[in-house]
Structure formats: C-alpha cells, structure tokens
Amino acid sequence: MTHAHTHTPTHGTEKAPFEATAPASKRAAPAPAPRRARTWRLLTPWLFLLAPLALLITFTYAPIANMVAYSFTDWDGVSPELHYTGAENYTEIFTREDLFQVFWVSGYYLAASVIQIVAALYFATILSFNIRFRNFFKGVLFFPSLVNGVAIGFVFLYFFQDRGTLDTVLGLFGYHTDHAWLGTPTSANVSLAGVSIWRYLGMNFVLFLGAIQSIPGELYEAAELDGAGRWHQFRYIILPGIKPVLTLTVILSVSGSLSAFEIPYIMTGGATGTETFVIQTVKLAFQFNKTGLASAAAVVLLLIILLVTWVQRRLVPDDRVDLV
Amino acid sequence: MNRRTVQVLATVAGAALLLPGCTGTGGSAKGADAKAPDDPSQVSGTITVLTVRTDLVQDGTMKKYAAEFNKTYPKVKVEFQALTNYEAEIKIRMNTDDYGDVLLIPAVIKKDDYPKFFASLGTAAERSKKYRFTDFTTVDGKVYGQSPVGVMPGFVYNKRVWKQAGVTEWPTTAAEFLADLKAIKAKTDAIPYYTNFAAQWPLTSWTYVDGSVHCDPQATTKLAEGDPWAEGSDLRVGDTLLYDIVKQGLAEKDPTTSNWEESKPRTAKGEIATQWLGTWAIIQFQDAAKKAGVNPDDIGFMPFPAQTDGTFCATVGPDYNQAVNVHSPHKEAARAWIDWFTDKSGYDKDNLAISPLKDAAMPEVLKPYEEAGVKLIELDDAAGAKVKLIDDESEVGIYKPEYRQDLVDLARGAKKGSLDDFLGGLGKKWTGTQANVGH
Numbered sequence: 001m002t003h004a005h006t007h008t009p010t011h012g013t014e015k016a017p018f019e020a021t022a023p024a025s026k027r028a029a030p031a032p033a034p035r036r037a038r039t040w041r042l043l044t045p046w047l048f049l050l051a052p053l054a055l056l057i058t059f060t061y062a063p064i065a066n067m068v069a070y071s072f073t074d075w076d077g078v079s080p081e082l083h084y085t086g087a088e089n090y091t092e093i094f095t096r097e098d099l100f101q102v103f104w105v106s107g108y109y110l111a112a113s114v115i116q117i118v119a120a121l122y123f124a125t126i127l128s129f130n131i132r133f134r135n136f137f138k139g140v141l142f143f144p145s146l147v148n149g150v151a152i153g154f155v156f157l158y159f160f161q162d163r164g165t166l167d168t169v170l171g172l173f174g175y176h177t178d179h180a181w182l183g184t185p186t187s188a189n190v191s192l193a194g195v196s197i198w199r200y201l202g203m204n205f206v207l208f209l210g211a212i213q214s215i216p217g218e219l220y221e222a223a224e225l226d227g228a229g230r231w232h233q234f235r236y237i238i239l240p241g242i243k244p245v246l247t248l249t250v251i252l253s254v255s256g257s258l259s260a261f262e263i264p265y266i267m268t269g270g271a272t273g274t275e276t277f278v279i280q281t282v283k284l285a286f287q288f289n290k291t292g293l294a295s296a297a298a299v300v301l302l303l304i305i306l307l308v309t310w311v312q313r314r315l316v317p318d319d320r321v322d323l324v
Numbered sequence: 325m326n327r328r329t330v331q332v333l334a335t336v337a338g339a340a341l342l343l344p345g346c347t348g349t350g351g352s353a354k355g356a357d358a359k360a361p362d363d364p365s366q367v368s369g370t371i372t373v374l375t376v377r378t379d380l381v382q383d384g385t386m387k388k389y390a391a392e393f394n395k396t397y398p399k400v401k402v403e404f405q406a407l408t409n410y411e412a413e414i415k416i417r418m419n420t421d422d423y424g425d426v427l428l429i430p431a432v433i434k435k436d437d438y439p440k441f442f443a444s445l446g447t448a449a450e451r452s453k454k455y456r457f458t459d460f461t462t463v464d465g466k467v468y469g470q471s472p473v474g475v476m477p478g479f480v481y482n483k484r485v486w487k488q489a490g491v492t493e494w495p496t497t498a499a500e501f502l503a504d505l506k507a508i509k510a511k512t513d514a515i516p517y518y519t520n521f522a523a524q525w526p527l528t529s530w531t532y533v534d535g536s537v538h539c540d541p542q543a544t545t546k547l548a549e550g551d552p553w554a555e556g557s558d559l560r561v562g563d564t565l566l567y568d569i570v571k572q573g574l575a576e577k578d579p580t581t582s583n584w585e586e587s588k589p590r591t592a593k594g595e596i597a598t599q600w601l602g603t604w605a606i607i608q609f610q611d612a613a614k615k616a617g618v619n620p621d622d623i624g625f626m627p628f629p630a631q632t633d634g635t636f637c638a639t640v641g642p643d644y645n646q647a648v649n650v651h652s653p654h655k656e657a658a659r660a661w662i663d664w665f666t667d668k669s670g671y672d673k674d675n676l677a678i679s680p681l682k683d684a685a686m687p688e689v690l691k692p693y694e695e696a697g698v699k700l701i702e703l704d705d706a707a708g709a710k711v712k713l714i715d716d717e718s719e720v721g722i723y724k725p726e727y728r729q730d731l732v733d734l735a736r737g738a739k740k741g742s743l744d745d746f747l748g749g750l751g752k753k754w755t756g757t758q759a760n761v762g763h
Contacts, residue, residue, distance in 0.1 A: 076716075078418050078432050080440055157522070161581040182580035184738045269524055271729040272580055272738055286412050287724050288716045289432050 064302075071296035076289040089296035099297065102275050105189060109260045109276075112193035113253035120201055121246075124208035125234055138209070145202035153266030156195045160267075185273030192264050192274055199263065200256070204249050211242035247316050254312070255305045277301055358443035358648040358659040368399035369654030371425035371661060374407060374414065376644065381406040389669050393661065396668075400657040421651040425658040428644035429461065429469045431723065435709035438468040442647040443655050445470060445662070455666070456680050457642035460705045469645030472666050473604070474678035476640050476690075476700070477532035480605050481598040482591055483624040485514045489597075494626045494636070494696065498565045501629040505574040505598070514597040517569045518587050521579035521732055524725035529601055531722045532639065533562030535703045536628040539637035548707035548714065551755050552722065553747040559722070560747060561630065563731060566600075567743050570735035579732055588612035592623065604643065606689055607676045625689060627698055636698040640678055710761065718757035720750055 071089055075082035093099055123141055127134050144152070159165040160181035170177055182188040215237060223233050239246075261278040264270060270279040278301070285294035361367040373386075380386045381404045390402040405424060407413045414430045417423045418441065433441055444466040445451065451467045452458040461469035486492075489508040495501040505516035520526035535543035537558040546552075552559040569575055576582055576596075590596045592613035599605075603625065610620035627636040646665065648658040665671060672679045676687045686694060693700075715722050727750060733739040734746055 076432070076434075078415050079434060079437055157581060157583075161583075162576075162578040164581065180578040180580065183578055183736075188580065268522070268580060269725070269729075271521070271524075271726075272733055283726070284719075286415070287721060287726075288719050290716070 067295045067298055070292055071299050073292045075291045077285060077291035078289075082292075085292065089293045090300070092293060093296055093300055099280065102277050102280050103258070105264075105274060105276050106257045106260065108189040108193040109196060109257035110254065112197050113257055116197045116201055117204060117246075117249055117253060119197070120204035120208055120249075123201075124205050124212055125238060128209060128212040128238075138205075141205050142202040144199050145206075149199065149262040150266055152195065152199055153263055156263075157267055160191055182268060182272065188268060188272045188274050192267060195263050195267070196260065204253075207245050207249060208242060211245040212238055215241040247312075250316075251309055251312055254308055258305055258308070259301060356443045356650050356655065358445060358652075358655040358662075360663055361656040361660050364396050364660065365398060367397055367657050367660055369657045370401040370403060371652070371654050371657050372403050372405055373661060374405050374410075374424040374427040376407060376410045376428065378406040378408055385674075389665070389671065392669065393664050396664065397657070397660050400654075400660065402661060421649075423649055425649050425652040425654055426646055426661050427649060429647050431712070434713075435461075435463055438463045438647075439466070439650075441650055442468040443650045443652070443659075444468055445648070445659065454682060456640070456682055456702065457645075460642050460708065461645050461647070469647040470662055470666050471642030471645045471680055472669070473643045473672045473675055474640045474680055475643050476603045476638050476678060477529055477536065477600070478602060478628070478638060479598050479626045480591065480601050480609055481624050481626060482514070482594045482596070482622050484619075484622045485512050485594045485597045486624070488512050495629040496631050496636075498561065498568070498629055501565065502568055502572065502574070505569065506572070508597045509574060512594075512597070514594055515576050516574040517576075517598045518582065518591070518596045519566075519570065519575050519579045519732055520582050520584050520587055520599065521729060522582045523584035524729070526584065526599070526601060527725045527728035527732070528723055530562050530566055530728055531559065532602070532641070533628050534558045535639040535701060536637050537561045537630045539632035539635075539699060539701065541701050541704050543639075544703050544705055544711060545707040547722075548710040549758075551751040553751040553754075562628070563728075563747060564743065565629075566728065567731055567735045570732050575732075575736075579736070589616040592616050592618050592620070594618075594622070603677060603687075603690070604675065607674075610676075624692070627693070636696060638693070638698050638700055639703050640700050641703060642680070643677075713761045714754060714757050717761055718753045720753050 072084060072086060073082045074085050127138055162180065166181065167177060181191045219237050220233055223237060259278050260276045264274045264276055265279050268274045281294045281297045284290045284297060375381065386404045393402060411430050411432065414423060415432050438461065446467055448458050448462040448465050448467050455470060456474055457471055458467050461467055485508060489511045491504045491507060495504050508514055508516040534547065535558065543558055587596060588609050589612040591599060592609055593616055606623060606625055609623045613620040613623060627638045646662045648655055652658050666680055676689045678687060721727055730739060731746065734741055
C-alpha cells in the first residue's frame with residue numbers, strides 16, 4: 001500500500017486517516033491489470049498468512065474444537081471408547097454448586113490485579129521521566145516476567161516456609177512472627193495473590209511504559225509552560241494517552257484472575273482453600289479421569305471470560321485517542 | 325459481540341461438529357501376546373523402556389542394568405526414558421501408538437482395557453506358580469503386567485530418636501502410638517510426625533493401611549461393597565490416627581510448606597522421628613543418611629499400630645507393573661527385558677525390596693519383622709477395578725491426596741467441621757456412587 005503521506009504521526013496510538021489525506025491523483029485506479037496479475041495480488045497476502053494461520057489453527061482452534069467435542073462425551077482421557085452423552089456434562093456443571101464455589105478465590109486475584117495495575121502505572125509514570133538509574137529499575141521491575149512460572153512457584157515455597165526467607169527478613173526488622181503464611185485459607189490466598197502481583201507486574205509495567213513513551217515529549221513541555229505539575233501532567237496527558245492500553249490491561253487482568261492457575265497449582269496444589277476454577281478442571285481431567293466433564297468446565301470458563309470481556313467493552317468503549 | 329468474535333465462534337462450532345470421534349487407538353492389535361523368546365541370542369531390536377526412576381536414569385544405574393542384560397541378549401538395544409510426572413504424561417501419550425515398548429501400567433487405564441493397550445505375558449494359572457501379585461493385572465485369565473518389586477506400607481522412623489524418648493517396643497494400638505509420639509515431643513527436639521502435606525502424594529499412602537488393621541485379605545472387596553469409613557473400618561482407623569496426630573500438635577508446625585526431599589536427610593539426622601510411607605522409602609532414607617554423614621542403620625521400619633490375635637499384620641502389594649506395549653514391533657525383546665529385570669537384574673535387592681518371586685527370601689531390612697512375627701498378607705485384588713471406578717466417579721479420591729489434605733486442614737483448624745461429619749460425608753459420597761457403578 002503506497003501513499004504520499006509523508007508526515008507520519010509521532011504518537012503511535014493514533015491511527016492517521018490515510019485515505020482522507022492521500023492526494024486524489026494517487027488513488028485513481030490504473031488500467032485494469034491482466035487477470036493473472038490480479039489473482040496473484042489477491043493471493044499474495046494469504047501466502048504470507050499461510051504459516052501463522054497454520055500454527056494458529058493447529059495449536060489454538062483445533063484443540064478448542066476438540067475440547068468442545070469432548071465436552072459432549074463421557075471420555076476418560078485415554079480409553080478407546082467414548083460415548084456421546086449430549087448436554088449431560090453441562091447439566092452437571094450448572095447443577096453442582098460446589099463447582100462454582102471456587103470462583104470466590106478469584107476475588108483475591110481480582111483485588112491483587114487492582115494493586116498490580118496501580119503499582120505498574122505508578123512505576124511506569126515515574127520511570128518515564130528522567131531519573132537516575134532509570135534503566136536499572138526498569139530491568140528490576142521487568143525481571144520476574146522473564147523467570148519461568150514453575151521456578152517462581154518453588155522459590156516462593158521457600159520464601160513462605162516456616163523460618164523461611166520472609167520470616168528471616170521480618171526478623172531483621174525485629175518483627176518475629178510465628179505465622180504460617182500458607183496455613184489458613186485467607187492467609188494462603190493473600191500470599192499467593194501477592195506472588196501473582198510480583199510475577200505479572202513487569203508485564204503490565206512494560207505495556208504502560210511503552211504507551212507512555214509514545215506520547216510526544218512536546219506535550220509535557222507545553223504543559224509545564226502552562227504551569228501544570230506532575231499530577232496534572234499525569235491526569236490530563238498520560239492517563240488519556242494510554243487509555244486503550246489501560247483498558248486492555250484491565251481486561252487481561254480480569255480474565256487472568258478468573259483463570260489463575262500456575263502459581264497456586266505449583267505452590268499449594270489447591271489445598272487449604274486455594275483451589276481455582278482451572279485447578280479444579282485439571283483435577284477433574286487428570287485425577288478423576290473425567291475428561292468430558294472437565295472439557296465442559298473449560299468451555300464454560302471460556303464463555304464466562306468472553307462474556308466478561310464483552311461487558312467490559314460495552315462499559316468502556318474503545319475510543320480513539322486524540323491528544324493534539 | 326463484534327463480528328470477529330462471532331466468526332471465530334462459528335468456526336469453532338463448525339469444526340467441533342466435524343471432529344468428534346477422532347480419538348482412540350486402533351483396536352486391531354487387541355489380544356496380542358508377548359512371548360518369551362526361545363533363543364536369547366537371536367532376539368533383536370531396539371526397545372524403549374519407560375520408567376519413573378529419573379534418579380536411576382540420570383546416575384547411569386539403568387545403563388548398567390542394560391549392559392548386564394546385553395550379556396544374555398546381545399542383539400537387543402535398550403533405551404530408557406524417565407518421565408517425571410509419569411501419570412499425566414503417559415496418559416496423553418497413550419492416545420497414540422507410541423508409548424515405548426516396555427512401560428509401567430498407569431492407574432488411569434481401566435483393567436478391562438488392558439488387552440487393548442498391552443500384550444499378554446501368559447496365563448494367570450501358569451504365571452502365578454512362580455510370581456506374586458499376578459491377579460493385580462489379570463483380565464480373563466491372562467496376565468498383562470509384572471511388578472519387579474513388592475512393597476509394603478509402614479512407618480519409616482528414626483530408631484535413635486524413638487529410643488531416646490524411651491520407647492523400645494513397637495506400639496500395638498493407635499493410643500499407644502500417640503502416647504509414644506507425645507514422649508518424643510516431650511523428651512527430644514525431633515518433630516514426632518511429618519505429614520509431607522505439600523508434596524501431596526505421601527498422604528495417599530495412608531490408604532494402604534487398608535488390610536493391615538484387621539489382617540483381612542478381603543479388605544479391597546470391602547471397599548467396593550461397603551462404607552470405607554464405617555465405624556471401626558480400616559480407613560477410618562487410619563484416618564482417625566492421622567487426624568489425632570495433627571490435632572494433638574504432633575506433626576510439623578506448618579504442613580503447607582513441608583518439603584519431601586528435605587524430609588529425608590532430616591529424618592536420617594533425627595530432626596524428624598516418623599513418617600508413614602512404605603518399604604520402598606527405606607533405601608532412599610539410608611542414602612540420605614549416608615550423604616548427611618549419619619548412621620544409615622538408624623532408619624527403622626515398623627508396622628501399623630494394630631494387632632489381630634496378638635500379631636501385627638502388613639500387606640504386601642506390587643509396585644508399578646511393567647507391561648509390553650501392544651503396538652510394539654519388538655514384543656519378544658520387550659518381554660525378554662521384563663523377564664530378565666524381574667528375575668535376574670537384582671533390582672529388588674538393590675532397593676532392599678520384597679522380591680516378586682514366590683520362593684525368594686525376605687530382604688535383610690525386614691529382619692525385625694520376622695523376629696516380631698509380623699504376618700504378611702497379600703490383598704485379593706478382584707474388586708480393585710471397581711474400587712477405582714467408584715473412586716473416580718464419586719470424586720472422593722482415596723488414591724489422591726486431596727481428601728487427606730482436607731483432613732489435615734480440619735485437624736489443625738484451617739477448615740471448619742468435625743471429623744465425624746467429614747468422614748461421614750465421604751462415606752455418603754462413596755456409597756451413593758456404589759449403586760451407579762456397574763460390574
């Protein structure tokens with residue numbers, strides 16, 4: 001796609017209306033190309049898409065389709081025989097209230113994601129201004145996102161152990177506690193949600209930082225000349241400037257909270273009231289060999305997340321950002 | 325919902341309609357036999373042996389067994405694959421034809437399906453003359469697996485600590501056992517009992533009290549037919565003991581962060597006094613003792629504190645059973661490996677385990693058992709498949725860690741409720757399912 005639009009906008013969040021600004025002469029259609037050339041032109045983008053589409057279909061849509069198919073059967077995950085049971089699995093899911101009780105646990109992760117987003121936003125704002133050791137702090141904040149989730153689980157098991165890292169560090173400050181961090185449902189869920197903040201803060205931080213840095217620098221200068229302080233700069237420049245990214249992060253956080261899995265699974269295996277919906281599904285599939293029922297549960301979770309996302313998009317429409 | 329989402333959902337739904345029934349292994353090979361080769365020097369082929377012993381594959385012990393095997397079977401090449409999370413990984417692989425030539429029979433496979441997945445090793449009538457545990461893998465008179473070692477549940481304990489607390493005789497009742505643990509708590513620095521709550525699977529071994537408590541070879545059948553938590557039944561006795569241990573503060577302070585690997589050297593050194601595990605654990609604890617520079621002879625093993633007619637009872641059962649993949653192109657070579665590994669490898673002795681051969685002597689570590697006259701029984705596994713079905717269907721999970729984790733949480737007050745209600749609830753779930761499960 002060629003266009004004579006030389007003034008590329010410096011702020012990445014804005015989509016310039018190319019069509020409108022392109023000179024009319026460029027848009028006039030040339031003499032119709034021969035048929036073969038036209039076929040090629042139609043085909044070319046699809047050729048480029050071949051590899052990613054193949055990967056996407058093989059590893060995303062085919063498994064989902066399979067899962068939906070299994071959810072109507074009584075398959076145990078390995079037996080060569082499986083029977084079609086109709087909507088029986090779905091009926092079971094919606095009639096057994098114990099299957100939905102685990103969603104209360106997601107509340108801890110939802111609360112944690114609020115803290116996480118606020119913290120990430122705070123750090124991203126501070127570090128987008130010129131301060132000392134800026135890159136070092138960026139590295140420190142982003143580092144946990146690079147570590148394997150399983151390793152994080154194990155490290156934090158030591159951290160929360162009786163006389164473990166946390167108790168030792170608190171002891172250094174003269175606070176000697178006898179608290180079993182993973183010992184009661186509340187304490188365990190708060191601890192796990194804390195680990196989750198530590199783990200995913202970096203990712204949010206980087207998203208925010210990227211968005212903030214795409215806001216043109218002149219805006220701050222102009223605002224400063226007009227006498228705006230840091231808070232006002234944040235309130236009236238940064239916040240509206242990164243709104244699409246912020247919405248995206250909130251959506252990701254909510255769906256992430258509903259489907260929290262690896263950290264509680266590795267650290268407690270769902271014991272002591274830390275079982276989430278996904279852990280429960282995994283247990284149904286791999287412990288009790290009810291692959292059919294587990295698939296149905298996974299489909300239900302997928303639908304819930306799609307629903308929540310849709311509601312959010314309705315409440316906060318994806319507006320175009322226009323700072324200038 | 326925007327247009328893209330609708331399209332995606334439509335695609336998914338459409339594909340779902342096309343795809344049902346695309347699982348399943350071919351049933352064509354069903355009923356194949358893995359015959360023992362007549363001439364060892366003529367068998368050839370490369371076989372893959374799946375195992376859970378990651379440690380033995382990494383330190384080269386398995387290679388040494390293979391080298392020894394090649395002295396009799398020079399043309400067979402043996403390769404090993406150790407799976408860390410065996411049950412979960414093998415389950416997925418068994419949806420294809422490619423799951424090694426020799427593998428351990430996973431718990432997920434229903435007994436009736438054995439002929440679809442494994443090649444037969446011979447008839448039960450013929451094999452049971454020589455080997456123990458044949459009925460655990462017998463379907464329609466044919467045997468599909470053989471365990472290379474027998475295991476027996478029991479308490480691994482530190483003799484020095486128990487002696488230090490003034491206990492010299494094995495406790496004969498649960499009450500005595502609790503009193504002994506209290507003495508250990510009072511007189512030594514050791515943790516009297518370690519639950520290994522966080523590792524989860526050690527808690528499942530409490531199910532293997534079944535049979536020991538009342539010296540009943542038909543204990544498994546009783547699970548299939550009655551309420552496992554009825555007053556005085558084996559599982560209730562075992563679970564009540566575990567509950568009391570935790571309730572009376574005789575277990576580790578924070579079970580949720582317990583550490584299995586660490587518990588081995590700690591038991592060897594006497595920081596932990598007791599754990600309910602099995603004979604298979606003895607060698608690991610002795611190795612941990614050697615590594616920690618303490619006396620491996622301090623590791624002792626004792627039966628469940630219950631006596632019938634004045635004697636202790638202990639159940640001997642198979643560990644994982646080895647089987648031949650029904651799709652294996654080298655069934656003779658695979659069969660040769662299983663026979664050699666069971667009869668001649670010395671794997672049972674290397675692990676201080678009970679031999680699967682009926683005429684073999686008991687291992688040295690069980691000498692105290694012989695002296696105390698502990699009666700060893702083998703459980704009848706005829707109803708074993710039904711028990712597993714009820715277990716899965718009811719989601720109670722007697723072979724899974726979850727309900728014992730809840731039990732421990734209940735005992736230490738992290739979960740509300742009474743023991744009677746808890747066990748009663750399990751029993752209700754169990755017996756309620758019993759009626760729906762056929763066979």
